[in-house]
Amino acid sequence: MSDPTLRIVFPADAAELRDVRHRIAAWAAPYLSASDVEDLKLAVTEACANAVQHSGTQEIRVTISLDGSCVEVVVEDDGVYQMHLSGVAGDPGAHRGLILMAAMVDDLSLQRGTEKRTGTRVRLVKCPA
């Protein structure tokens, strides 16, 4: 069998996110239910959106592969993790990205980029129900 791993490299531009999640969904469709694919689309979109908005990276790399019977997506940027929340004063709907990611996948890992070792890496694992 051929290795089905897919790697998508794209500029850190919000306009790319739609295409990226469609490609992720197409890849994952044989392995997950339609509803699980939607969950994964959202988690990947949030991880990429964070890289676009907070990391200062030029490009984003997304890799999707199988991990046993589960689908694993890794989102990597070349930036530094921003510790300080930024945003609009008193906006109770803000900063829900990480929480949504955690709710959408079975396993979430976040390895943050630092000044010394740049590049934040988010790993999202979705397993069939």
Add this chain to the structure above:
Amino acid sequence: MSDPTLRIVFPADAAELRDVRHRIAAWAAPYLSASDVEDLKLAVTEACANAVQHSGTQEIRVTISLDGSCVEVVVEDDGVYQMHLSGVAGDPGAHRGLILMAAMVDDLSLQRGTEKRTGTRVRLVKCPA
């Protein structure tokens, strides 16, 4: 050398958190700066507080060990991860636990407990600067 791994098992009660973080801090002190120990105390407190507040678990298990030159803490409960945010309407300061954890450690993993496979597992890794 003796294996320095420490395992703390305690009832899911908020009143325990103070003692738990003090023991974590005492264990980690030889390996991390004072400021990094404070970061770890906060991350562990948040992970345990989530287990107390959201998981329905009876007991919580915290393990602290070395992972290379880094300190690794694993917090485990026997509950089911709650997807739905609960809380008070329009409280802009709520739901900051996960974000704080992510900001306090170098690597955060969250493997959620489900109905099928109960028990949420949070892994926190703090490396010396």
Add this chain to the structure above:
Amino acid sequence: MSDEAVRVELTDGLQGAKLSGELDIAVYEKLTAELAPLFEATGDLILDLSDVAFVDSSTIRLFVRLQQSRKDTGSVVLLRPQPHVARVLAVSGVGELGMRVQDQT
């Protein structure tokens, strides 16, 4: 790119809007701009989501801002979301923030 796929139709009398397409940070500014008149209105606000195929955390944030703009004069009503959109709304706790999700007007 994504922009073209998103549409906003304000209903007469500023009681709401029908949104279509995939809502994410790429269209957040456009959505905010097109919905601007609704921030000034009072009373309930009905957002028809039946043709919305995707929402993200920025969409939730926009809905919450609309709800805040009601200032107790009414609620944001999220009408006929597709199942996975309804799930994201539920997970985000929009109910706790005063909004209503409905299948019928």
Add this chain to the structure above:
Amino acid sequence: MSDEAVRVELTDGLQGAKLSGELDIAVYEKLTAELAPLFEATGDLILDLSDVAFVDSSTIRLFVRLQQSRKDTGSVVLLRPQPHVARVLAVSGVGELGMRVQDQT
């Protein structure tokens, strides 16, 4: 347990309070109850944090609720936090929420 280690002293005229000890979810209810009078007051509110050894996300949430209760009449001023407490405040974006962190009154 933890309770004993936490103290709240309201300042005269309800312009603030001095907090001491480790603030976490175990003492959230106690803190809220003891600070209750401050939710009714207007103007700036000075919270002396110099003897606070630990804060968590529930503490941030409480400070945000106090700030909200000001309703534009003033700000919550977080006075003399220890360095690691100051760091948690900064990371939590309390500034963006209208509070001020100060080393001097």
